[in-house]
Amino acid sequence: MTALGTVFLQTTNFTDAAYIVAFMLLIYGMTGLTGPRTAVRGNKIAALGMAIAVVATLLRKGEFNGSGTVWLIILGVAIGTAIGIPAARNVKMTAIPQMVALFNGVGGGAVALIAWVEYRHAFASAGTSVVIPGRAFGLVLFRAASPWPLRVEIFELFGAIVGSISFWGSGIAFGKLQEILPGRPIKLPGRSQSVLNLGLLVIVIASAVALAAGTHSQALFILGILVVSAILGNTIVLPIGGADMPVVISLLNAFTGLSAAATGVALDNPVMIVAGMIVGASGTILTNLMAKAMNRSVPAIVAGGFGGTVAAPAGQAGAAGGTVRSTSAQDVAIQLAYARQVVIAPGYGLAVAQAQHAVRELEKALEAKGVVVKYAIHPVAGRMPGHMNVLLAEADVPYDLLREMDDINPEFGRTDVTLVIGANDVTNPAANTDPGSPIYGMPILEVDKSAAVVVLKRSMASGFAGIDNPLFYEPKTSMLFGDAKASVTDLTAEVRAL
């Protein structure tokens, strides 16, 4: 490249223009995700935007100042690539929630580390350290003497806190999903958990105020901000039960995004701001959606370990309703083969049993007999938003057969047989009918409206929420006990034999 060309690539205008193109592509790419048909391309466009942003950053004047900078950058990128590519290629679709949790954490961690370095830079040039008592209260009015520029102090402190919470919280979420840690809530008795969390939050905020007011102490930054936020990340997520994981993952996703946007303001980098806010918005939307689908408020989930602890009131509500009717694969196969419409309601149990492919075979066998088959997907089926759709897509189920809850609910009235596979709480009619039920008000798949229901279940154990399901005792319901995969395979064979 000519010298003139090099100079041009290093001008501010070039960098700014490239950044604008970059975030334009990021936004445009995300609009592709509005449908499965355009999504692959959308993702590639977003990736191109990111590549442009990285290249433009590397071309900046002075980017490679300092001894060894080139090699350090290459080292970092090489390590990231060496970990990222195999992880993305080899991860199983059932393990996607863990991976997303881990990736959230890693992003939050990067933000916290960057904030730390920014802190050191600000004070390296500050020279003397003067702590003026009382300044903390007049933060904005008196901050003229602070060695931090306003944008750095406020936004990097935010980034450090939220990034650190996200890193450690995601680590715990990963542990729970990977079943390294127990899925049940781990918490202090009574209200002491909330008191502890609140206390930690107060310490973090107090430290942030003191630092922003000009207290020059790296120890305070490390201990008061990074370490206490780390503890807070642990104590927030540990008490949350396995059933609430879709909410937790979404929330941490939002946190990481917001902290990245804050870093963008501190560094005056528009791509980081825009990208971070997109992620923040996405995480926020999904968090609310998941909380709604589980009939919970986000504050209640975060305030402390609901999931799995409400087992107490489950009691005998259903047991009084009668006995369950057990059936055989042969009977079910006849029921299915002579139905006009069959709806399959899969839950996470299906994924655990690795029965996705078997279900797809059953669907094909039924379609060959002229039966209309649809899948009813509850928003929290699986362990993260939309997880079940990916699992079924992996088994080659066409996405047009996957119906969202609001679309499929009116259809149950016209359905002859509904096959519930490894799902429990999301089909529990008590959510609609029993005001005393802990899940009352939760939107469910109204499978009990169909003419007959067949529940494939390993045993009579209750679901994640530990609540008995009156659906099982209804006269129109029959139970097919056994491993989901084996049962579905038997069903398929029986249907084909008819």
Place this chain on the structure above:
Amino acid sequence: MTPIQFSHVARLVGGASPTPLVIDIAILVLAGFVGYTVISKVPNTLHTPLMSGTNAIHGVVVLGGLILMAESSGWLEKVLLVIAVAFGTINVIGGFLVTDRMLGMFKPKEPPKGEGAEESK
């Protein structure tokens, strides 16, 4: 505006003065609304790829690591930044790849015609 005394202010834009803070905050707010509008149109079906895609997008923090690297001093800062860059790279590369892999599995219903039924309408 006070004279530029902080190294990082000068570095941002090759010596020119930085964007006023209020502009950056305006971008932040507007981007929030854009994000909200765009993401609310994503159907439930694609929420998992959306999340792994946003994993890739918040990998944008890698830019922060790249920007700060040149003026870092001392081994501690260099180590921190190498880790930050590695983390960001994991996000970007891993995130986009796994999203691509997942999205590739979503196929519409078609008249059955064996394998290789790729991207037809």
